[in-house]
Amino acid sequence: MNKLIIFDTTLRDGEQAAGASLNIQEKLEIARTLEALGVDVIEAGFPMTSPGDFEAVKKVASEIKGCTVCGLARATPKDIDRAYDALKAAASPRIHVFISASEVHMVHQLKKSRAEVLQTARDMVARAKGYISDIEFSPMDASRSDPLFLYALLEAVIDAGATTLNIPDTVGYAMPGEFGGLIEGIFKNVPNIDKAVISVHCHDDLGLSVANSLEAVKRGARQVECTVNGIGERAGNAALEEIVMAIRTRPDYYDVTTSINTELIYPASRLVSQRTGFAVQANKSIVGANAFRHQSGIHQDGVIKMPKTYEIMDPHSVGVPASSLVLGKLSGRHAFKERLAELGYNLSEADFDRAFAAFKELADKKKEIADRDIESLVAEEQRTVVEAYHLDRVQVTCGDRGVPTAAVRLIDPDGKVLEDAALGTGPVDAVYKAINRLVGVPNRLTEFSITSITAGIDAIGEVLIRIESEGVSYSGRGADTDVIVSSAKAYMNALNRLLAVKMNGQEKAARSRPESGERT
Numbered sequence: 001m002n003k004l005i006i007f008d009t010t011l012r013d014g015e016q017a018a019g020a021s022l023n024i025q026e027k028l029e030i031a032r033t034l035e036a037l038g039v040d041v042i043e044a045g046f047p048m049t050s051p052g053d054f055e056a057v058k059k060v061a062s063e064i065k066g067c068t069v070c071g072l073a074r075a076t077p078k079d080i081d082r083a084y085d086a087l088k089a090a091a092s093p094r095i096h097v098f099i100s101a102s103e104v105h106m107v108h109q110l111k112k113s114r115a116e117v118l119q120t121a122r123d124m125v126a127r128a129k130g131y132i133s134d135i136e137f138s139p140m141d142a143s144r145s146d147p148l149f150l151y152a153l154l155e156a157v158i159d160a161g162a163t164t165l166n167i168p169d170t171v172g173y174a175m176p177g178e179f180g181g182l183i184e185g186i187f188k189n190v191p192n193i194d195k196a197v198i199s200v201h202c203h204d205d206l207g208l209s210v211a212n213s214l215e216a217v218k219r220g221a222r223q224v225e226c227t228v229n230g231i232g233e234r235a236g237n238a239a240l241e242e243i244v245m246a247i248r249t250r251p252d253y254y255d256v257t258t259s260i261n262t263e264l265i266y267p268a269s270r271l272v273s274q275r276t277g278f279a280v281q282a283n284k285s286i287v288g289a290n291a292f293r294h295q296s297g298i299h300q301d302g303v304i305k306m307p308k309t310y311e312i313m314d315p316h317s318v319g320v321p322a323s324s325l326v327l328g329k330l331s332g333r334h335a336f337k338e339r340l341a342e343l344g345y346n347l348s349e350a351d352f353d354r355a356f357a358a359f360k361e362l363a364d365k366k367k368e369i370a371d372r373d374i375e376s377l378v379a380e381e382q383r384t385v386v387e388a389y390h391l392d393r394v395q396v397t398c399g400d401r402g403v404p405t406a407a408v409r410l411i412d413p414d415g416k417v418l419e420d421a422a423l424g425t426g427p428v429d430a431v432y433k434a435i436n437r438l439v440g441v442p443n444r445l446t447e448f449s450i451t452s453i454t455a456g457i458d459a460i461g462e463v464l465i466r467i468e469s470e471g472v473s474y475s476g477r478g479a480d481t482d483v484i485v486s487s488a489k490a491y492m493n494a495l496n497r498l499l500a501v502k503m504n505g506q507e508k509a510a511r512s513r514p515e516s517g518e519r520t
């Protein structure tokens, strides 16, 4: 009972974050990373919401054998059958059935009485149980529900076969003491509770998701639902890295352990950030760029004398790359390959060749190449989106006199060279306009952020953007020592993502806007 089950929902609730959209290949890549990280359960998606989500869950279920693969389903026969269809190839499948339990949801959204909700929950859990044995049940908006109704509902679904009871703080409303009290109340008042594991699923609307989850663990919950970097619906979900490291850092306080290989936390965080296009804020706990940086003289002095003075965790324990400068212009293929292996990368031949060529190019511009630069290169060269158009060349003139002008050259899907030029309000605007003239897909730039990967004037600049077309959002990433080139690469990446979705007719898979009742 001292094992805490880590249920990762990056691919489901995480992907529900406005503007996140992952293709199947990216979902599989993240699932493999989560498996290596040691999570116990991967919630791979919500199969009923779209053919794309169904295919993604199916793919993850058939490829990931090291952990349980879960699919979400509303308490309806169609959802449950669809979830089973997607999951049936899994080595260890789980169906996660949910229905709202708060008065406000039952009256205004579901339009069902308590008795109807209870009966539906019981019947649908029993239906799922007819397919497989591992069934999770969530009374949505549990923290705003009447505890007496909640106890009755939980008792009924355990009788119907639920093996995990997940208590969501769906709207991030609960306070830690109160949420802990709810968990304690469930243990005391649900007579058959010994037949199930209690899980919690907390949202971060008031910044309390991790505190609420940890308080629940203190009161006996043995599964926590969380996401890498805390991404998720609205303000997000409890962050996996924060839960895991709190437990590991304070064994004197939490009498539980997890199976997480913590050294893979940082690479997982980078991957999720790169693939979803959500930058990690510098001061983010555990994985932010400043999480282990000491600025004040007194702190630096202390850390030099004894790291424990100001460091409660060893940065290596979460896989933060050493800042030692290791490679340069004279480093060869072998040294590069070894460094990649030390950083946990195992690239295909083609990805390695591209990454090495990019490394050599970078070494011509930048004398010292740090681990963070290498990570950025690899992210750039690992192809997760089929390129319809390839950016071949970009050239700008800009400054405080004259009109910013850009010329671009693209290679189209048939290998034809396309060239055009445009004026803009700034160099990035000019580049994007020139690309638009060639690609001709209407869209709107909704987000643009730029961060420097390392310190120093010759650092790589990473651009993360989001564009919107027909109500769907697509992310793009680009990195280069020239931030205009990074911007052009990020735009091409987002456009290629958009074109891939359009070509595959997968609009729904990438949808970022909920259809009524389909997203949670």
Ligand code: KIV
Residues within 6 Å of the ligand: 013, 072, 098, 138, 140, 141, 166, 168, 169, 170, 171, 201, 203, 520
């Ligand atoms: O936030 C929520 O209530 C959910 C449930 C489906 C668990 O995501």
Ligand code: ZN
Residues within 6 Å of the ligand: 013, 168, 170, 201, 203, 233, 520
């Ligand atoms: Zn949620």
